[in-house]
Amino acid sequence: MTEMPHLTFDINIPGVSTGHLVVPKGADCEALWLPVIGINKGEGPRLLITGGNHGDELEGPIVARRLVEWLPESQTCGTVIIAPEINPLALKAWTRNTPVDGKNLNRVFPGRADGSVSERIADAVSRVLLPMVDTVFDLHSYSPIWDCAPSVIMHPVADANLMAKMVRVAEAFKLPVTLIWEHDETPGMFDTVAHNQGKVLVCSEFGGGIVTANALAIYEAGVRNALIALGLVEGKAEHPRYRQRQSSQTLETLLSDALESPAPGIFEPRCSILDEVKQGGLIGVLHSMGSLSAQPIEICAPTTSIVYAIRSAGYVDSNESVARLARPLKV
Amino acid sequence: MTEMPHLTFDINIPGVSTGHLVVPKGADCEALWLPVIGINKGEGPRLLITGGNHGDELEGPIVARRLVEWLPESQTCGTVIIAPEINPLALKAWTRNTPVDGKNLNRVFPGRADGSVSERIADAVSRVLLPMVDTVFDLHSYSPIWDCAPSVIMHPVADANLMAKMVRVAEAFKLPVTLIWEHDETPGMFDTVAHNQGKVLVCSEFGGGIVTANALAIYEAGVRNALIALGLVEGKAEHPRYRQRQSSQTLETLLSDALESPAPGIFEPRCSILDEVKQGGLIGVLHSMGSLSAQPIEICAPTTSIVYAIRSAGYVDSNESVARLARPLKV
Numbered sequence: 001m002t003e004m005p006h007l008t009f010d011i012n013i014p015g016v017s018t019g020h021l022v023v024p025k026g027a028d029c030e031a032l033w034l035p036v037i038g039i040n041k042g043e044g045p046r047l048l049i050t051g052g053n054h055g056d057e058l059e060g061p062i063v064a065r066r067l068v069e070w071l072p073e074s075q076t077c078g079t080v081i082i083a084p085e086i087n088p089l090a091l092k093a094w095t096r097n098t099p100v101d102g103k104n105l106n107r108v109f110p111g112r113a114d115g116s117v118s119e120r121i122a123d124a125v126s127r128v129l130l131p132m133v134d135t136v137f138d139l140h141s142y143s144p145i146w147d148c149a150p151s152v153i154m155h156p157v158a159d160a161n162l163m164a165k166m167v168r169v170a171e172a173f174k175l176p177v178t179l180i181w182e183h184d185e186t187p188g189m190f191d192t193v194a195h196n197q198g199k200v201l202v203c204s205e206f207g208g209g210i211v212t213a214n215a216l217a218i219y220e221a222g223v224r225n226a227l228i229a230l231g232l233v234e235g236k237a238e239h240p241r242y243r244q245r246q247s248s249q250t251l252e253t254l255l256s257d258a259l260e261s262p263a264p265g266i267f268e269p270r271c272s273i274l275d276e277v278k279q280g281g282l283i284g285v286l287h288s289m290g291s292l293s294a295q296p297i298e299i300c301a302p303t304t305s306i307v308y309a310i311r312s313a314g315y316v317d318s319n320e321s322v323a324r325l326a327r328p329l330k331v
Numbered sequence: 332m333t334e335m336p337h338l339t340f341d342i343n344i345p346g347v348s349t350g351h352l353v354v355p356k357g358a359d360c361e362a363l364w365l366p367v368i369g370i371n372k373g374e375g376p377r378l379l380i381t382g383g384n385h386g387d388e389l390e391g392p393i394v395a396r397r398l399v400e401w402l403p404e405s406q407t408c409g410t411v412i413i414a415p416e417i418n419p420l421a422l423k424a425w426t427r428n429t430p431v432d433g434k435n436l437n438r439v440f441p442g443r444a445d446g447s448v449s450e451r452i453a454d455a456v457s458r459v460l461l462p463m464v465d466t467v468f469d470l471h472s473y474s475p476i477w478d479c480a481p482s483v484i485m486h487p488v489a490d491a492n493l494m495a496k497m498v499r500v501a502e503a504f505k506l507p508v509t510l511i512w513e514h515d516e517t518p519g520m521f522d523t524v525a526h527n528q529g530k531v532l533v534c535s536e537f538g539g540g541i542v543t544a545n546a547l548a549i550y551e552a553g554v555r556n557a558l559i560a561l562g563l564v565e566g567k568a569e570h571p572r573y574r575q576r577q578s579s580q581t582l583e584t585l586l587s588d589a590l591e592s593p594a595p596g597i598f599e600p601r602c603s604i605l606d607e608v609k610q611g612g613l614i615g616v617l618h619s620m621g622s623l624s625a626q627p628i629e630i631c632a633p634t635t636s637i638v639y640a641i642r643s644a645g646y647v648d649s650n651e652s653v654a655r656l657a658r659p660l661k662v
Contacts, residue, residue, distance in 0.1 A: 018623045035623045058644040061618075062599045068623055088620055091597070092646050144475070147541045209540015210478045211644035213600045244575075266422070268393045269544045287392075289419055292349045292366045292399055313389040313542035315423050 003031070005113070005124030011038045011079065011132055016072045021083060023124045028100050029089075029117050034124075036083045037068050044078025045230045046133040049223070050125065051083070053106050053138060053190065055090020055098070059206045060139025063219045074233045081129060086121060107188035126193055135169065135230065136194050136201040137223065141211075148207020148309035148324075149273045150218050150242055151177035157195045170202045171250060172229030173222035174239045176274065177308060179205075180252040180329055207273075207309055218242055243274070251326035253308060259323040261316045262297060265289055269310045269323075277301040283323050284310070301325060334362070336444070336455030342369045342410065342463055347403045352414060354455045359431050360420075360448050365455075367414045368399050375409025376561045379464040380554070381456065382414070384437050384471060384521065386421020386429070390537045391470030394550045405564045412460060417452060438519035457524055466500065466561065467525050467532040468554065472542075479538020479640035479655075480604045481549055481573055482508035488526045501533045502581060503560030504553035505570045507605065510536075510639060511583040511660055538604075538640055549573055574605070582657035584639060590654040592647040593628060596620055600641045600654075608632040614654050615641070632656060 008019035017040070020033040049067065051060030064084035071080060085091055086105070093099045101116035108115070111122025130136070142148035152170035157163050170178045194201035206219050218240040225237040239246035261267060265286040271277055278301070285296035305325035316322060339350035348371075351364040380398065382391030395415035402411060416422055417436070424430045432447035439446070442453025461467070473479035483501035488494050501509045525532035537550050549571040556568040570577035592598060596617040602608055609632065616627035636656035647653060 033621060035621055037623050058597070061597060062644050065597075065599075065618055065623070065627075082623075084623070085597075085620060091620070094645055144540060147543050207541075209475060209643065210538075211600070212478050212641075213603050216599070216644065266389070266392060266396075266416075268396075268547070269542070272544050287396055289416060289422070290364060290366055292368050292396070292413075292415070296396075310543075312540065313393050313547065314425055 005120070005128050007036060007128055009038060011040060011081065014040050014042060021124055021128060023120050026114070026117060026120055032088065032117070032121065034083055034086055034088065036081060039072050039075050039080045041075050041077050041079070045135060045232055046079045047081070047230065047232065048129050048133040048136045049080065049082045049139065050086050050136065051139040052085040052087050052091050053140060054096045055087055055092070056094050056096050056144050057141035058211045059141045059216060059219050061085050061091065062211070062216055063139055063223060066216070066220050067223065071233070076232065076234060078232050079132070080232060081132060083129065086125060089117065106190055107186065109188050109190045109193045125190070130194060130197070130199070134199055136199060137226065138190055138201060138203045140203045140205050142205050142207030142309055144209050145312045145314060146207050146309050147273050147312065148205060149177045150175045150222065151179050151205045152202050152222070153179040153181050153205055154202050155181055155183040155191060159198070162195065162198060162200065166200050166202055167250070169200050169226060169229070171248065172226045172237070173204060174225045174237055174248050175204070175222045176242050176245065176248060178248065178250040179308060179326060182252070182254045184255055209312060250329045251306060251308065252329045253324060253326040257305070257325040258321045259283060259299060259325065260319045261286055261322050262299070262318065263288070264317050265297070265315070266313065267311055267316045267322050268296070268313050271307050271310065273307050273310055275307045277305055277307060279304045283307070289315070299323070336451070336459050338367060338459055340369060342371060342412065345371050345373060352455055352459060354451050357445070357448060357451055363419065363448070363452065365414055365417055365419065367412060370403050370406050370411045372406050372408050372410070376466060376563055377410045377464040378412070378561065378563065379460050379467045380411065380413045380470065381417050381467065382470040383416040383418050383422050384469060385427045386418055386423070387425050387427050387475050388472035389542045390472045390547060390550050392416050392422065393542070393547055394470055394554060397547070397551050398554065402564070407563065407565055409563050410463070411563060412463060414460065417456060420448065437521055438517065440519050440521045440524045456521070461525060461528070461530070465530055467530060468557065469521055469532060469534045471534045471536050473536050473538030473640055475540050476643045476645060477538050477640050478604050478643065479536060480508045481506045481537045481553065482510050482639070483533050483535045483553070484510040484512050485533050486512055486514040486522060490529070493526065493529060493531065497531050497533055498581070500531050500557060500560070502579065503557045503568070504535060505556045505568055505579050506535070506553040507573050507576065507579060508639060509579065509581040510657060513583070513585045515586055540643060581660045582637060582639065583660045584655060584657040588636070588656040589652045590614060590630060590656065591650045592617055592653050593630070593649065594619070595648050596628070596646070597644065598642055598647045598653050599627070599644050602638050602641065604638050604641055606638045608636055608638060610635045614638070620646070630654070
């Protein structure tokens, strides 16, 4: 008989429980025991916080663990479930995809009980944790080789009510950017599974290679702001200070807002995130390797835009993405 | 007959020459043509600037290419040779070591004419470029998974005169830190080969995963300051602004200043670079994966120190380095 994915404690028991979400073993690896804390303070919102969906995004797992330090004391109502490391195999390997099966966990939701390990993790999260809550914060980071504004992103959903609720929750983080990201119909995302069940799921994103104490503090402050807005903890929300600014803006980015490299070469960023760049303004240049006589190729903004994310300097192939632009959301 | 490494132009001809340093083919790969510019403005200092020694350190190659844009106009005397990408194979692969032979280029100097490709590159640089100059700026970066203060580092050398000259050149960059790094007798470094010939070689370092426009501007300003100090260009040196400060300090770091992880787990930095940490002060914590009940392990400063570099948050093994401390140089 196949073991079923399960939580090692009963979330309905009031108080604080720590234990594991058990992802059953399969043909490719042993059972995984994912650490989970459940904080049940009675009636109120029911929130799931997940980190470590991608193993090269460390902010989420650490911010989630920092919440574990103070939330059990501070939470005044409702239920919060925190699973800081839902993909420990990828975290240990510092890889986006799961090493054992090579799959991107956030492309195999809702998963399969008899699938490979990424699919079994997705199945356990979807079938055991997701039904317990009405809201999900999936703590991501943009990429280790990109600089990106601290932000909360979501894809548009058809249900206008749900969409409005998601934007409100996302804006409550008070991070520099709330971003509505045009959906390219990527299958298998955790977001879609939650949205299809009418649940709020927002992804916080933080970018930029190295994960510093300062970046973690900003990220944690954003999550705390959202917990206050949901009514789960008391306190006053505050804009975290980021690069000398304390502001938030709600932006949208379209599929056409991904700028690509026109040729192979070394990409050099010539602007910074949150810069406003006029139409035709310089985003970066591309240096042809092997020669110092060729002029660098200029990569310019096709429309007046705000730079949401920009690739770290480095060698890129043709058509590799080098910047993600955005603009104020028209309401 | 084996081809000899050579420069495709004559550096003794006054003016600006662009061409290549040819690294002959060997058993493992074809000849490499490394782009080089030579600017000969007559009598004066003779400087070599190299970038891309390690392929995952992009600041150097880009800053070197930015110099190519303005130095030919601005240089008033002497000779400058710039080789922005001395290890193109590693740069294309974004790896520290050279992919073809798996070797660290900065551990095989002075190289071998009949060796593997890294050894042939080292041989070409040592035999063709190094004899042409009296000073070398080898433009490095710390590591993509560390945060590190913009700095110029050097290992102590026995020759007190040479050492004093190197410290003067390094301090002329006016970057936040000039660092004297106790030597662990690592063989095969470019530094050692140059120092043994009585030449000044300093390594500039910049840390921090993603390479941004702002980081590149600071790095370039540092190199410009040093060019002014050497008398190669005219102008006024200026402290680049880094994290709201405009200051420089000269520090030393000893072999014992590398803090290591006491166990495997997720390292979380709890301090920032350039922080002064008292003896026993918290540098970071280590989270045991798989459990939320265990208390994080604290990693503390053994002596009052300045944080020169700190590892990005991430999974680390036991005894993996997580911080590099330093303290003001006693003069």
